[in-house]
Amino acid sequence: MPTWKAEDIDEVSGTGIDHERALIRILQLAHAGELAAAYAYQGHWRSRLGAKRRAEREEIQRIEAAEWHHRAQVADLLSVLGSGPVRWREVLMASIGRFFGSLCFVGGRFLPMYAAGRLEAMNVGQYVDAAAHARASGHEAFGDQLDEMVAEEARHEAWFSDQCRGHWMLPAVAVIGRWSPAELTPEGAAASDDPASKLV
Ligand SMILES: [Fe+2]
Ligand SMILES: [Fe+2]
Numbered sequence: 495m496p497t498w499k500a501e502d503i504d505e506v507s508g509t510g511i512d513h514e515r516a517l518i519r520i521l522q523l524a525h526a527g528e529l530a531a532a533y534a535y536q537g538h539w540r541s542r543l544g545a546k547r548r549a550e551r552e553e554i555q556r557i558e559a560a561e562w563h564h565r566a567q568v569a570d571l572l573s574v575l576g577s578g579p580v581r582w583r584e585v586l587m588a589s590i591g592r593f594f595g596s597l598c599f600v601g602g603r604f605l606p607m608y609a610a611g612r613l614e615a616m617n618v619g620q621y622v623d624a625a626a627h628a629r630a631s632g633h634e635a636f637g638d639q640l641d642e643m644v645a646e647e648a649r650h651e652a653w654f655s656d657q658c659r660g661h662w663m664l665p666a667v668a669v670i671g672r673w674s675p676a677e678l679t680p681e682g683a684a685a686s687d688d689p690a691s692k693l694v
C-alpha cells in the first residue's frame with residue numbers, strides 16, 4: 495500500500511485557526527459527498543442482478559455501509575469542532591447520488607465502476623488533506639481517525655480499479671475522466687485469471 499501525504503499543508507502554511515477552518519470546510523464537503531456516494535452505491539448494487547453478480551453486489555453493499563459509517567464519523571468530528579453539515583449541500587448531493595445510482599441501471603457495467611473508482615480517488619485526496627489540516631490545527635487524534643478513513647477509501651478505490659481495469663473503453667475514458675485505475679491488488683490479479691470474472 496502506498497502512503498499518502500498532503501502537499502504544503504502544515505503548521506507553517508497557516509495559523510491553527512486557518513487550518514481548523516479548512517478542516518471544517520473539507521468535512522462539510524465530505525459529509526455531503528458520503529451521502530451522494532452511499533445513494534449512488536445503493537443504485538449500483540441494486541443494478542447488479544443475478545447470481546453471477548452476487549459477489550460484486552455484496553462488495554458494493556459493504557462499501558455503501560462504510561460510506562454511511564464515514565458520514566457518521568464526519569458528523570461527530572464536525573460537532574466536536576462546533577460546526578455541522580451544510581443543508582443545501584446535503585440536499586444537492588443527495589439528489590446527485592440518487593441520479594447516478596439510477597444511471598447504473600442503464601450505464602452497463604464499466605462506466606459505474608469507473609465513476610466509483612474516480613470518486614473514491616477523490617475521497618482519498620479529501621481525507622488526506624483533512625488529516626493534514628487536523629494535525630496542523632492541533633487535532634492529532636482527528637488526524638489518526640482521518641488516516642484510517644484514507645486507508646478505507648483507498649481500499650474502495652483499489653476494488654473499483656480492479657473492476658474496470660483492462661476494459662476496452664478505459665484508455666479513452668481515462669483521458670476524459672482524468673483518473674486511471676490504482677495498482678492491481680492480489681485479489682484483482684487472482685480474479686483476472688478467473689474466466690467467471692470477465693467484464694460483462
Ligand atoms: Fe467514504
Ligand atoms: Fe469510499
